[in-house]
Amino acid sequence: MKKLIEVQHLSKVYPIASNEKVHALKDVNFTISEGDLIAIVGTSGSGKSTLLRILGCIDTQSTGQYLFKGLNIEGKTDKELANIRNQSIGFVMQDFSLIEDYSVKKNVLLPLTYEKNKVKRNKRKKNLNTLLEKLNMSNQENQNVTSLSGGQKQRVAIARALINQPAILLADEPTGALDQATSKEIMSILHSLHAEGKTIIIVTHDLQIAEQCQRIFQIEDGHLHEVCEL
Numbered sequence: 001m002k003k004l005i006e007v008q009h010l011s012k013v014y015p016i017a018s019n020e021k022v023h024a025l026k027d028v029n030f031t032i033s034e035g036d037l038i039a040i041v042g043t044s045g046s047g048k049s050t051l052l053r054i055l056g057c058i059d060t061q062s063t064g065q066y067l068f069k070g071l072n073i074e075g076k077t078d079k080e081l082a083n084i085r086n087q088s089i090g091f092v093m094q095d096f097s098l099i100e101d102y103s104v105k106k107n108v109l110l111p112l113t114y115e116k117n118k119v120k121r122n123k124r125k126k127n128l129n130t131l132l133e134k135l136n137m138s139n140q141e142n143q144n145v146t147s148l149s150g151g152q153k154q155r156v157a158i159a160r161a162l163i164n165q166p167a168i169l170l171a172d173e174p175t176g177a178l179d180q181a182t183s184k185e186i187m188s189i190l191h192s193l194h195a196e197g198k199t200i201i202i203v204t205h206d207l208q209i210a211e212q213c214q215r216i217f218q219i220e221d222g223h224l225h226e227v228c229e230l
C-alpha cells in the first residue's frame with residue numbers, strides 16, 4: 001500500500017515558563033499506509049492529543065520530520081496548514097463539535113464554506129445525500145442538531161468530516177461521550193469506512209476499541225512504540 005504519513009525523529013516541546021519546558025513527544029518514528037486503521041493509546045498526559053494535532057496540521061513539531069502525502073509539513077504557513085486540513089483531513093471529536101443552532105445538513109456542509117473553487121464546492125455538495133444515507137441520517141437532514149441523540153450527533157460529525165473526501169480521518173476519543181451500545185454503532189461505522197479503504201486514526205482510552213484496530217500505537221511519556229497485543 002502507498003505511504004500516506006511518514007514521521008521521523010519527531011519531537012514536540014512546549015515552553016511553559018521562562019526556563020521550563022514540557023517534552024510532550026520524544027523521537028517519534030512511524031509510517032502509515034493508505035487504508036490503515038490505527039489506534040493510539042496511552043495514559044492521560046502521555047502525548048496522544050499532541051501527536052494527533054500535529055498529524056492533523058493543527059500544530060507543528062519542534063524538531064524532526066512529518067511528511068503527509070509526501071509533502072513536508074515543516075515551515076508551512078498557517079494558511080497552508082489550513083488548506084491541507086480542509087482538503088485532506090477529516091476530524092471527529094469526543095464532544096462532536098457541532099454548531100448547535102444549525103441543522104444536520106448545514107453542519108455537514110460547513111467545511112465547504114472554506115472551499116473557494118465553486119466547481120469543487122458543487123461537486124462535493126453532491127456527496128451530502130450519499131453520506132447522510134450511509135450514516136442513516138437522511139430523514140433528519142433538516143432537523144436542528146440540538147434535538148439529536150449523542151450517537152446521531154456523532155454520525156453528523158462523521159458525515160461533516162467526510163464531506164470533502166479527505167485522505168484521512170482523525171478521531172479523538174470518538175466514543176468517549178457515548179454509552180456502550182452507541183459506541184458499538186459508531187465503531188461499526190468506522191469499520192465500514194475502513195473496509196471501503198479510508199485511512200483512520202483513533203485516539204482512545206478504551207482498550208476494547210484499540211483491539212478492534214489493525215495497528216496499535218502506544219505512547220508512554222512522549223515515546224511511541226507499536227504494540228502487537230495489548
Ligand SMILES: Nc1ncnc2c1ncn2[C@@H]1O[C@H](COP(=O)(O)OP(=O)(O)OP(=O)(O)O)[C@@H](O)[C@H]1O
Binds near residue numbers: 014046049051
Ligand atoms: N499547549 C500546551 N502547553 C503546555 N503543555 C502542554 C500543552 N498541551 C499539552 N501539554 C502537555 O504535554 C503533555 C502531553 O499532553 P497531551 O494533551 O498530548 O496528552 P494526552 O495523552 O492527549 O492526554 P489526555 O488523554 O489527558 O488528553 C502533557 O504533559 C501536557 O500537560
